[in-house]
Amino acid sequence: xxxxxxxxxxxxxxxxxxxxxxxxxxxxxxxxxxxxxxxxxxxxxxxxxxxxxxxxxxxxxxxxxxxxxxxxxxxxxxxxxxxxxxxxxxxxxxxxxxxxxxxxxxxxxxxxxxxxxxxxxxxxxxxxxxxxxxxxxxxxxxxxxxxxxxx
Numbered sequence: 796x797x798x799x800x801x802x803x804x805x806x807x808x809x810x811x812x813x814x815x816x817x818x819x820x821x822x823x824x825x826x827x828x829x830x831x832x833x834x835x836x837x838x839x840x841x842x843x844x845x846x847x848x849x850x851x852x853x854x855x856x857x858x859x860x861x862x863x864x865x866x867x868x869x870x871x872x873x874x875x876x877x878x879x880x881x882x883x884x885x886x887x888x889x890x891x892x893x894x895x896x897x898x899x900x901x902x903x904x905x906x907x908x909x910x911x912x913x914x915x916x917x918x919x920x921x922x923x924x925x926x927x928x929x930x931x932x933x934x935x936x937x938x939x940x941x942x943x944x945x946x
Contacts, residue, residue, distance in 0.1 A: 796841045798827050799860070802848030803903040806831050809845050812881050812902050816862075819843065852904035860907040861896075870897060870911045877909075 803809035810821045810831050819833035819842075826832045829844035864870045874897050878884065885898040885906060895914035900906050 798842045798844045800844045802846050806845045815880050862909045866913040867911050870909050873909050
């Protein structure tokens with residue numbers, strides 16, 4: 796995968812937020828055919844292109860980003876860090892009884908999740924070889940399956 800394209804109302808604000816959130820570098824040189832892109836500092840992983848959009852964010856997006864953390868303490872610390880950068884916690888009405896994820900929204904309202912990979916659902920999950928795997932900000936591998944559901 797080359798790029799994930801994210802629709803935003805304010806490209807500069809989104810670039811600053813997601814760059815800080817993911818540890819990505821901002822490129823404004825037309826990389827991938829986009830005026831503003833975010834690329835992993837280590838060079839490995841998908842880039843994010845920021846596209847100006849006036850379409851309101853979806854309450855239940857069909858596609859969203861998952862950020863992976865190693866345990867519940869790191870999940871809470873990461874949520875707090877991202878809120879300090881401008882994210883908001885989402886009062887989501889569909890959390891399961893024992894969630895392995897927290898739903899947040901970026902400054903443009905795009906929802907994303909922070910998933911705790913130490914959660915018991917990830918420990919006993921069967922392996923799936925057909926999943927596209929994207930690492931979190933610390934390079935933690937994506938889970939093969941689990942309880943996490945789209946916000």
